[in-house]
Amino acid sequence: MTISYRLRIGLTALFMLVALGLVAAALWLPSVPSDVDIMDGLFVLDVTDSMNVEDAVLDGEKVSRLVWAKEFTRRVFLEMPCGAHAGLAIFSEARALILMNPVEVCRNYNDLMQMLNTIEPSMAWVRSSEVSKAIYTAIRQANEITPKPTIIFMTDGHESPPVHESLFPKFQGTPGEIPGVIVGVGGKDLLPIPKTNEQGVIDGVWDVNDVMHVDVYASSRGDMADANARKPRTEHLSSQKTSHLETLASRVGFGFTSSPQSPERLYKTMRSHAKTRSITIDYDLYAWLSGIAFLLVALIFLPYQWLGNRKN
């Protein structure tokens, strides 16, 4: 198609005028308020001994479960948009301990990172790991925080001492009142658990005779002695307890994801379970306006004669 010289000059003038108007708008148009949905996260990291098992895969390498959890927490911080809040907590014994209430993630990234880096197995105050109770306490404490955060609970699900199926600790709250996701960490195979000493330094592994293999209730009942004896004695070894975590998640109305492949995917899972809140941000339209202005000017000078029609 050939455009007459007159029309070409006319269009050029028109495009230039429009582009001029757009650039002026980009300079002087005020920012538009726009609503974005964001979620606040409280990241609870398991710091019990079983998290020292090196069977989590990070960028193709085997690392300890805690290292994996810390690195994924960091990368999810980066996924979170500015304005969202993130907080940190650890879990040991039978409770979650909140270290920092959720704070705005961009301005406080540095402090969040400093704190995340200090999370070590040595922070565990007692050598036991009652995952279910810890989740309940996390929920109870999250209820006292405003705005109420979504809990991201990173654990391998290893209960020590073991829990009796019929005597599962009761959840007193309302399922789903505090949204959350349990993130299963660790591999499928049963592996020895590094043992930490008083100073939190790894010193050997937990031996078969160091731990309880049967829960307290069953072990105290004479009539269950036979059944107890038949139970496999594997509680000194650890793997990711997927089915246990799934049960737990459904009890408290959380989502469950087992060893997510990427932080992006984990963030998506979190978002799908989270209660979002909307915040208003000032959105500057300058990028759109100057983008269109550039396009208009470029359209004038694109080499059309090389695109087939050379009759020009």
Added chain:
Amino acid sequence: MMLFGLQWDAAYWLLLLPLALLPWFNHNLDKTVAWVSLVPNDPVSRFISIFLKSMTTLAMASLLLALAAPEVPEKKVERLGEGAEIVLLLDRSRSMDDPFAVKTQAAAVSVGGDNSKRRIAKDYLTEFVRKRPDDRFGFVFFSTKSVNLLPLTYSKDATLATIAANALGKGLSDTNMADALLSSAKMFENQTYRGSRIVLLVSDGGQQLSEQAKTEIAALYQQENLSIYWIYLKSRVEMSLEPKPGESALWSDIPERKLHDFFQSIDVPYRAFEAGSLKSFADALDEIDRQQYQPLLVQETLPHEPKSDVFLWLALFALLILAASHTYSYWGVQKAHE
């Protein structure tokens, strides 16, 4: 991406920069002339043509540079302020769940209520931190072990969120005072000396320290030039750090007094505040607030500064000329056709 001292947030736009040269290779706007030699060689026209092409290139390049979102990255600058560097050492032991300053033993049984020492400490410390704009705060977490949870930071958000978190849930088992005191001092290790350095201990009990711990603590606190403030939250109003005549014999040998004696014996500025009521707690913090305004080097983060507007102004300037000239040519062509 950093380029020319600017941070380019959307640097991929720069890949389109070669497009800005299109006007020099392209002839969309040329008029087809039957015989080129007929066109007179006019230096003024040549100059105008080159000038317009340059302006087009300038407009396109400026728009792309503006789109690449250049900004002066956030900067850290130091200024002289007034305040102190304060490490908060908040007791996390279970006894902090007990109610604060009750008059009788019987009243001390409700655990973890709103009047627990930990919650009250949180409320007052929050107010204290808010009042002090220039201070740098650190936070040491301590129970059986201690961790330098929040290294010295200017962020009030982070400090307040850590203090608030400390009031949630129940207390932890035990306290290891020696470890906590050493960790707090270590926060200042390898830091430039900026001004007054304080370890603010808020606890409801003391602890007997081993001789070795005492020597280490004394040495480290002198070396790092630290002051110790101890806000002692009394469980019982009449208990005091200094022996009083006629008091209960049970109190003559309590660990609090031993710790108090130790702090007094080392050559380090030390003040104890015995908070026996909400008012005395508030007074203690107010007094620290009054005393601790000494010159302090404050690091400030200047927010990043977008620089797109500079390029938009350039584009506006070029487009103004271009739009005017092309409108003029269109008017001329129109005229010729009439």
